[in-house]
Amino acid sequence: MPLFHRETKRMDLEEGVRAAELTPGAVLLDVRTRQEYGEGHVPGSVNLPLDELEGLSYEKDTPLFVYCRSGARSGRAVEALKKRGYEKAVNIGGVMGYKGKLERGTGGESRG
Numbered sequence: 001m002p003l004f005h006r007e008t009k010r011m012d013l014e015e016g017v018r019a020a021e022l023t024p025g026a027v028l029l030d031v032r033t034r035q036e037y038g039e040g041h042v043p044g045s046v047n048l049p050l051d052e053l054e055g056l057s058y059e060k061d062t063p064l065f066v067y068c069r070s071g072a073r074s075g076r077a078v079e080a081l082k083k084r085g086y087e088k089a090v091n092i093g094g095v096m097g098y099k100g101k102l103e104r105g106t107g108g109e110s111r112g
Helices: 013-022 034-039 050-055 072-083
Strands: 027-030 064-068 089-094
Touching: 013 027, 013 064, 013 089, 050 072, 064 072, 072 089
Parallel strands: 027 064, 064 089
Antiparallel strands: none
16 A cells, blocks of 8 residues: 555554655654744654745655644645645654654754
8 A cells, every 4th residue: 555645544653753764755744833843853853833834845756744743733734735746745643642752952953
């Protein structure tokens, strides 16, 4: 089953992070606010808040693994990204139930 054509099933964050790590050129995109990102984010993720998504400047064929707090904002972000031609955008859920390591602070990248 192709990873980027899952319209009905959303991955959980652990699965999504693993998939991003195994996908060449993938970007792990956190669409929460900067404050939320600073409170704890997946290492290596890029922060671009949902309300700033129009500023995304990756190539259209870039695999984007998108997450937020619960999966709702990331779902809206993926819909918007697909409308802009980012067909390899996938919603990987939220950090609420994430069991993996989180970094604090704004040490990760920002903007795309």
